[in-house]
Amino acid sequence: EVQLVESGGGLVNPGGSLRLSCVASGFTFSSVWMSWVRQAPGMGLVWVGRVNRKIDGGTTDYAAPVKDRFTISRDDSKNTLFLQMDSLKIEDTAIYYCTAGLGKTEIDFWGQGTLVTVSS
């Protein structure tokens, strides 16, 4: 059974940092592209960024609002995806979903999400 379990969300002050983790199981983690998608309260889905497979270069790609503040990385030995969030802004408040591209699209399966609240 495919599972993505996020952790690390919480309350943080503006300007602060937070690191989200996503542990994957039920598929070969190293073989898939992984993305983060967020949903602000009452709003729609917004792609945050992605990391491709090591064999594809392990390169990352980000949405403009988070570029230069957020960093996505992966540890294939631990089946874990990370999202390092720095210089957080109030508008980064959202549920953050870890997603996996399992062969159909880049975003086939979603974790349950973890809530990040940026507030003073």
Added chain:
Amino acid sequence: DIVMTQSPDSLAVSLGERATINCKSSQSVLYSSDNKNYLAWYQHKPGQPPQLLIYWASTRESGVPDRFSGSASGTDFTLTISSLQAEDVAVYYCHQYYSSPLTFGGGTKVEIK
């Protein structure tokens, strides 16, 4: 960036009736090398993560009821629920995975009339 425009924002349909959701991309998401539209539909119920319904614009994901169907005409895409059931109440999103940044439509909330 490819902008995905969904309509309507919300719709209320009677049980057993048809629901139709539209999505328009600001540019083609058809990849010429495989002749596939890189367009997906997701269902998002409150308190749950989104679930993939349709990919390649018209291919139903495994386990998705056949009352859900997708179609494409150029840059216009449609998700149809042929006979609305109570469990279909949700927000539906279209999504293009043709090019980065990946983008989603604004969502369509489907309710029971």
